[in-house]
Amino acid sequence: MxxxxxxxxxxxxxxxxRIAEEAAQLKRSHGVVPGLAVxxxxxxxxxxxxxxxxATQTREAGMASFEYRLPASLSERALLDxxxxxNVRSDVNGILxxxxxxxxxxxxxxxxxxxxxxxxxxxxxxNAGLLAVGRPALVPCTPLGCVILAKTVHENLRGMDVVVxxxxxxxxxxxxxxFISESCTVTVAHSATRDLPAxxxxxxxxxxxxxxxxxxxxxWIKPGATVIDVGINRVAKDSGGxxxxxDVAFEEAVQVAGAITPVPGGVGPMTIACLLANTITSTKxxxxxxxxx
Ligand code: NAD
Numbered sequence: 001m002x003x004x005x006x007x008x009x010x011x012x013x014x015x016x017x018r019i020a021e022e023a024a025q026l027k028r029s030h031g032v033v034p035g036l037a038v039x040x041x042x043x044x045x046x047x048x049x050x051x052x053x054x055a056t057q058t059r060e061a062g063m064a065s066f067e068y069r070l071p072a073s074l075s076e077r078a079l080l081d082x083x084x085x086x087n088v089r090s091d092v093n094g095i096l097x098x099x100x101x102x103x104x105x106x107x108x109x110x111x112x113x114x115x116x117x118x119x120x121x122x123x124x125x126x127n128a129g130l131l132a133v134g135r136p137a138l139v140p141c142t143p144l145g146c147v148i149l150a151k152t153v154h155e156n157l158r159g160m161d162v163v164v165x166x167x168x169x170x171x172x173x174x175x176x177x178x179f180i181s182e183s184c185t186v187t188v189a190h191s192a193t194r195d196l197p198a199x200x201x202x203x204x205x206x207x208x209x210x211x212x213x214x215x216x217x218x219x220w221i222k223p224g225a226t227v228i229d230v231g232i233n234r235v236a237k238d239s240g241g242x243x244x245x246x247d248v249a250f251e252e253a254v255q256v257a258g259a260i261t262p263v264p265g266g267v268g269p270m271t272i273a274c275l276l277a278n279t280i281t282s283t284k285x286x287x288x289x290x291x292x293x
Contacts, residue, residue: 003227003257006149012269015148016061019276023062026283034283035064036094036120036276037086041079041105042072047098054096057272063279066092076105080113087115093286094120094279117285120278128169131177137285138278142209143175145270146228147182150205153226153259157182163200165189165216165247166209171230175207196220208247218252227253227260230267 026032036058040051051067058065068082079097086092095118101107111119116126122140130137150157162184166172172188179186189199200206200220208216209230221227231247246263254260261267284291 003254004153004259005254006152006226006228006259006261006266008145008149008261008266008269011149011152012145012273015270015273016057016276019273019280020061022280026280026287027062030287032283032287033062033064033091034093034279035066035089035091036096036279037066037068037089037092039068039070039079039082039086039095039097041070041074041098042102044100047100051098054272054275058276058279061276063276064091072102074102074105076109079105079110083110083113087113087118092118093283094118094275096121096275118282120275120282122174122278123169128174131174134181136178136181138282139178140170140174141271141274141278142171142230142267143178144274144277145267146175146207146230147178148274149228149261149267149270150207150226154205157184157205160184160204161187161202162205162207163187163189163203164207164209165193165196165200166211166230168209171209172207175209179205179207210247212247213245214247214249216248216253218249218256221253221256223256224258225256227257228267229261229263232263232268 023034038051038054040047055065055067086095095114097110099107111123114124116124119127119138122138127138131139162179164172164176167188167190176186176188189196197220201222203225205226207228211231213233213235229246229248233245234242235245237243244264
């Protein structure tokens with residue numbers, strides 16, 4: 001049997017269309033154009049591609065995009081000054097500082113300087129804390145996308161056994177919190193977990209966010225389980241050049257799982273769509289509007 005392939009690209013297109021409608025509605029009813037500021041420090045080529053895609057998709061959704069491309073030599077003080085300026089601007093609803101930052105700048109100081117109500121990456125300790133106490137406001141984009149994809153397979157996640165492999169503050173931890181909020185029974189596994197394959201085999205939903213190419217094999221997966229592969233790893237091809245693979249050995253896993261996200265084309269496209277969704281959320285919070293369930 002071959003698993004259903006979860007089409008993250010198609011789901012992201014649907015989500016972006018809903019966001020564009022919400023942006024148009026905010027403009028009609030409140031005269032507000034949601035604005036997203038994206039700050040890139042240095043010239044990392046991968047980060048440059050992400051920033052360009054974010055800006056394009058922001059504009060396509062009818063929102064305003066403000067991009068700041070700054071030299072790698074920028075001081076931490078200058079970056080904090082820019083964030084303070086963006087924090088008080090009424091046309092900026094969301095602020096995202098592209099990580100990683102050059103080594104002389106503390107990512108922690110920078111994330112902490114962003115006003116929590118504009119922290120569309122959901123990384124500020126206030127937003128992480130709200131998520132941990134079950135009052136999610138702005139939540140990290142990638143885990144949010146993972147939950148949306150899981151819900152395309154299971155309308156109601158209540159009572160499901162979820163195993164999250166990886167405990168980063170960007171993906172694993174917030175993903176675990178989101179699944180708890182969906183009334184799942186959640187296990188978080190990581191590099192010190194004993195007998196990881198056996199832990200994974202308990203999962204109705206297995207989310208893997210490790211960064212190790214093809215770590216999870218077919219016999220780690222319970223037959224019929226839903227597998228969400230967050231990993232993005234560039235590996236050498238036998239025929240020369242490189243290709244992207246996930247943390248799950250897709251070709252064998254697809255024979256066992258009930259549903260699975262491919263890499264690329266699974267979780268990846270959802271991340272920017274969720275960033276735009278968070279920008280709409282922060283705009284609505286500022287206007288005191290009800291958030292969609
Ligand atoms: P990270 O390095 O911060 O965290 C990795 C986690 O995996 C750690 O908690 C560690 O304990 C755990 N781990 C490491 N080796 C392990 C092992 N052998 N067995 C079990 N657990 C192990 O990484 P991250 O930022 O969470 O990213 C994870 C992966 O997801 C990377 O490949 C990254 O590129 C990808 N990613 C994708 C998106 C997206 O939009 N699709 C977004 C963020 C990250």
